[in-house]
Amino acid sequence: MRLHRNLCFSVIDGLTLIFNEGHYADKVIQQLLKRDKRWGARDRAFVAETTYDIVRWKRLYAEIAEVKEPFDRDNLWRMFAVWATLKGIKLPDWKYFEETPTRKIKGRFDDLSKIRKFKESIPDWIDELGAKELGDKVWSKEMEALNEQADVILRVNTLKTNKEKLQEELFDLGFETEILPDYPHALKLKERANVFTTDAFSNGFFEVQDASSQLVAEFLNVQPGMRVVDACAGAGGKTLHIASLMENKGQIIALDIYENKLHELKRRAKRNSAHNIETRAIDSTKVIKKLYDKADRVLIDAPCSGLGVLRRNPDAKWKLQPDFIEKIKTTQQDILQQYSKLVKVGGQLVYATCSILPSENQEQINTFLKSEAGKSFTLLKDKKVLSHQSGFDGFYMALLERKE
Known part of the structure; x- marks a missing residue:
């Protein structure tokens, strides 16, 4: 592979924003890809994948390059040189790469790869927390899997087509x-590509x-004609899946505290021809109280640490803080306590997270079931999805039923 100066500069500019100014990697990359209309698919892929790669392996590359945060541009070029060397890419004769110690880089990599927190490029506290909650052996396998690049998975919208027809149509488009x-x-792309332009x-x-995310709506056991509440709908990925499973029959009430996310859900619902979704912004407790005892099904896709989706959000491990984990666990239990009141007798509730930590998952369900609000609920089943076993994101889901 030959390195092109303008593409490499774009990567360095992106890393500056992500590491030093706290910008989200996905947003930065979206902006970078709009820089030059002359870039082809390979150029765009290089910028996106290289940026994500260096974000993912920040701790390891910084340690090998012997640089510390905040990274100035010279530091970032040194980390870039580490990335290129470990990829087997010949460094061009640019001033940024003068005196790059290629042999030393490879030796440092071999040495550091014996220590998990460097090998998997994670903060000490996340390494300690994961090992404590999952055990050393499972945590090592899981972190290795979470550092792999995520596949592109499509969910077929059965309101408009089926899997076989979509597969044929996409094949015709290349x-x-x-x-x-x-x-x-689900359909998995054999090669990463931009399908949003089709x-x-x-x-x-x-x-x-x-x-893994597609399993959640299935877990909810929805039927056409039901009244379903998606309590933390966000931009509605799971809401839209529920609508297709309900064949547009019945009612889905999508709740969220962020109105801008619900606007995005409305736009997506229109494109999906999902007509049975009603959005309601939670601007007061009245919104929730009006729905007490009214829902056949309630989905709580709870806010969480997001440790199960590090493959697609590698910068999250650098933004997460220990106190956030403690705060989010309190929030999760509060949401369970409040939104469980929406389930009618005989109705069912799914609690789901994209975390792999038992303290955010099974332990939250156990705490809820022992509480006053949880006494009328029974756990029917739960499912723990780990990336190293499934090949997809880490997830947890529990199905509860409200009894008399």
């Missing part, structure tokens, strides 16, 4: 996909949604 046997509405996407035939 996108090869494969069916995932245990995921009824007519199939603009016509609402599919959404991009990880395979």
Whole structure:
């Protein structure tokens, strides 16, 4: 591979914003890709994937390069040189790469790869927390899996098409996909590609949604004609899946504290032809109280640490702080206590997170079931999805039923 100066400069500019100014990696990369209209698909892929790679391996590369935060541009070029050397890319004769110690880089990599917090490039506290909650052996396997690049998974919108038809249409457009046997509405792209520019996407035939995330709506046991509340709907990835499972029959009430996310959900619902979704911003407790004892199904896709989705959000491990984990666990229990009141007798509730920590998952359910609000609920089943076992994002989901 030959390195091109303008592409490398874009990566360095992006890393400056992500590491030194706290910008989110996905937003930075979106902006970088708009820099030069002359860039082709390979150029854009280089900028995106290289930026994500260096973000993912920040701690390891900084340690090898012997640089510390905040990183100035010379530091970032040294980290870039580490990335290129470990990828086997010949460094061009640029001033940024003068006296790059290629042999030393490889030796340092070999030495540091024996220590998990460097090998998997994670903060000490996350390494300690993961090992404590999952055990050393499982945590090592899980972190290795969470550092792999995520596949692009599509969820077929069955309100408009089916898996076979979509697969044929995408093939005709030059996108090869494969069916995932245990995921009824999923297609996996054989090669990473920008599918958002296709007519199939603009016509609402599919959404991009990880395979593990697709399990959540299925877990909710919805039927056409039900009243369903998605209590933390956000921009509505799971809401739209629920609408397709309900065949547009019945009512879905999508709640969120952020009105701008619900606006995005409305836009996506229109594209998906999902007509049974009503959005309600939670601007007071009245919004929740009006729904007490009214829902056949309630989905609580709870805010969480996001440790199960580090493959697609590698910068999250550098932004997370220990006190956030403690605060979010309090929030999770509060949400369970409040939104469980929406379930009618005989109705069911799913609590889900994209975390792999038992303290955010099974332990939250156990605490809830022992509480006054949880006494009328029974745990029917739960599912723990780990990346090193599934090949997809880490997730947890629990199905509870409200008894008399």
